[in-house]
Amino acid sequence: YPLQWNIRQVGADLAWGATPAGQGKLVCILDSGIDPDHLDLAGRVDPSLITSFVSDTSFPGNQDGLDYNAHGTSTAAYVVSNGFGVASVAPDARLCSAKVLGVTGFGSYIDMVVAILWATETAHADVINLSLGGYFDQELPGAMQLLNIIQRAMDLATKRGVVVVAAGGNMALNLDEDPRRFLFVPGQLRNVISVG
Secondary structure, X not given: OOOOHHHHHOOHXXXXXXXXXXXXXXXXXXXXXXXXXXXXXXXXXXXXXXXXXXXXXXXXXXXXXOOOOOHHHHHHXXXXXXXXXXXXXXXXOEEEEEEOOOOOOOOOHHHHHHXXXXXXXXXXXXXXXXXXXXXXXXXXXXXXXXXXXXXXXXXXXXXXXXXXXXXXOOOXXXXXXXXXXXXXXXXXXXXXXXXX
16 A cells, blocks of 8 residues: 555545445446456456457457456556555446457457447446557548547447546656647547546
8 A cells, every 4th residue: 555656646545434435336447358356356346247349359368358468457456456455446336347458458449439338338337447548640541530439439428427537648748738630549538537
């Protein structure tokens, strides 16, 4: 806990006793999957809500919902945990896992869109977490059509009452000052809470 500056930075430690700490809420992690047997996540991941949307079949493990990359498991534990290895922001919430990043840690925007729709319409998520993204050139051929599809998925989720949270990136870019033709997707889309 002393090393988890992030928990204190967002005031989560102060909120635990003053809020329901996520109780009764479902957070869908769209990432590289989750290890539901991890000590900090055991009993926290709804076993009926673990699936993969990775369309790339070139690596064994891409099509099952388990995490062979560790990124999704790590991300999930920041949100919900049993408190053994790390503290989390919403320790009493439930988790679901929609795998959109394959074994290598890469995925497609279309797989992400399908997973957002599943988390919204089938899993009935309260929160969708996307600790992923890419720097997107809007002038590439077909870029605006793809951005429109992704944005429509975000808009639908928000319309259904889902809070969508996405990474602002790990590149130390000031997204307020980058060229207008570039977007960090999904973090810079409408109806998304972007977290740095």
